[in-house]
Amino acid sequence: MILPIIARIRPRNLFTGSVLVFLAVTFYTYPGGQLAPSTSLSDHQGAAEINDLDGRNWCSVDDIVNGHWVESPPVESIEQLQQKFFHHFNRRMRCDPITVNPGQTDKEAMEQRAMQIGSPTFVPRGEGCLVRQTPWRDMIKMILRMPAGVTVIGDSIGQQLIGTFENMLLQADGLVKDHSNSVWDRTIYMDPSKPETLQLLEEAGVSIKRLEVPLVTHWRTHHLGNKTDLDVGFASIEKYERAPYEPVEWFEMFHENLRKMYGLLDDQDQDQGGEGLFTRDDVRPEDSVIIMQTGPHWTEHELGHDMSNEDALSGFKNMVDMTESRLRALPYPVNILWQTIASPHIDCQAATRFENQRDDISSPLDVNKAAPHNHDRMALMNEYLRSKFSADRQRPSSWLSNLLLPGSWRTASVSHTVRLTDVWPLSVKRPEAHTVPHKGDCLHYCETGVPDEWFKLCWHMIMEDEKNRDYEYRGVPASNS
Structure with a gap:
């Protein structure tokens, strides 16, 4: 007591x-x-400590990463598909049909393929462990308590991850909307004019000022930085040519969102008067989240003709190191997740089902040994990410700062840990699940199925670091491995 x-x-x-x-x-x-649990734990130790706290058998991150796909009863309607993945009923499937049968519309064919791709179920390794999933209402409550919300930095694969956030949050029908000024930015925000929005703000214990920053933001970048950053990262590489893209100064905008919202917390802590960010003393700020993703655009036509794999990998490493240093130096509590490259498949047009034994993109069905979009470099890039980051939760002594000073953030540790969300293993097992295989797109995935599991992994890791223990969970038992 x-x-x-x-x-x-x-x-x-x-x-x-x-x-x-x-x-x-x-x-x-x-x-x-x-x-309170001890910290600086390995992944399995961390899961065990959490289990001791709430009595639930939560999956470790490693359990999820090394899970497998199983056959489930076929999904027979779009309503079943939406219930299985907890999606908004107006969501777009983004899963092109391979063939359109006579008398069938394109929309009907697309929905039929989406149901086919969404039928297999992903099962974490382990005996009956639970993945941390929350209903949309608690998800919004959690994100509202993050002063700068959730930010995703990445390319079109990052957009697919944002799509799953959108599909989950748009269940709050009419309360949550999405907006995009261009291909380079996208936001998911709450409508302040809705009475239920005010009710959710009250439940979260935050003021309407929190809505000055969206719930979720995606800034698109192909190579992690702007053109000046790339010039620095590739300065020693002779074949480098300046990339034609990268118009978004994402780091500066992310830093400004943090500065503005944590500034409101500072004013509140110092009794500066006026309305602060939090309205209840028993609510603690959740760490703002940033998810980093990159991969498919480290190509010759974007970075330099005749650039070797060695040089491209060297520039990639420099840009990862530069980005990591910037994020670690942020003077605000930020939960940093770095997503590995999701596996492409050279032969996806020939695949018909999941392949649990598969661990790379090569296949005997590959006829021309093509390597578009630097597919041949992706495994090497992932190796570097795995050598730098892990899924471990390493937050020394953070339990005490989380225990004390509700509503304050100054006592929270700002020694950032970059955690790895390794989506390659669960993705590589689904060569048949790509968006437009018959047109050669073996990179992007149908947004029902594989990207949903990326989202579940990210959200599970985010919820591992919750500061307020008042969220409802929707545990999903895993079958025996």
Whole structure:
């Protein structure tokens, strides 16, 4: 009973804060007072500690990454498909039909293929473990408590991830809308004119000022940085030619969103008057989230003709390192996820079902050994990402800063951990699930199925770091491996 009482007190000076820290540490080490998990844990250890807290058998990230696909009863209607993936009923399928039967419209053929691709079920490894899924209402509540929301940086594959966020959040029919000024940006935001929006703000314990930043933002970039950044990253590479794209200064805009919203928290902490960001003292700010993604555009026609794999990989590493340094230097609490490259398939037009034993893009069915969109470089790029980042949760001593000072962020650690969301293994097993295989697009996926599992993995990892324990979960048991 003592810790919850301490957690509701908001000290205004160093002395009071020090006393509260002393009380919390004393109680934490006193027999019977060990309520918070230790940190800096490996992935499996982290899952075990979380299980001890709430009594649920949560999957580890490794369980999800190394899961497999199973045959399920065929999906027979769009309504069943939407219920299976918890999608908005007006969502776009983005799953082109391979053939259109006589008397069938293009829309009917597209829906038929979407149902076919959405029928297999992805099952995490492990015995009955649960994936952290929340209903749309709790998802919105969680994101509202993130001062700068969720930001996705990436190319058209990143847009597919944003599409799954959209499909989930648009279940709040009429409350949540999406907007795009161009191919380079896309936002998902709440309509402030709706009475239920105000109700959700009240449930989340945040003010209407939170709506100044969207729930979810996607800024499109092909190579992680702007043209000046690329000139630096490829400075030592002779074959480099300046990329024609990259008009978006995503880092500056992301930093500005953080600065603006955490500035409101600063004013609130210092009693500056006026309406702050949070309206309840028992609500803690959730870390803002940024998800990084890149891969398909590190090609010769964008970066330089006759550039070798070695040189392209060298430039890629430099750009990853530069981006990581910038994100780690941010003076705000940010949950950084870095998504591996989702597997393409050279032979997708010949595939008819999932292949659980598959772990690379090559295939005996590949006739011309083509490597469009630097497919042959992607495994090497993923190797570098795996060498730099892991899925481990390493947040030293963060439990104490999360326990104290609800509504404050200054005490939270800003020593950022970059966590890896490895979507390659679950994607490579689905060569038949690409959007337009008969037209040679073996890179993008039908947005029912594989991208939904990318989203589930990301959201599971985001919810592992929740600061407020008032979210409803929709646990999905896994079958035995």
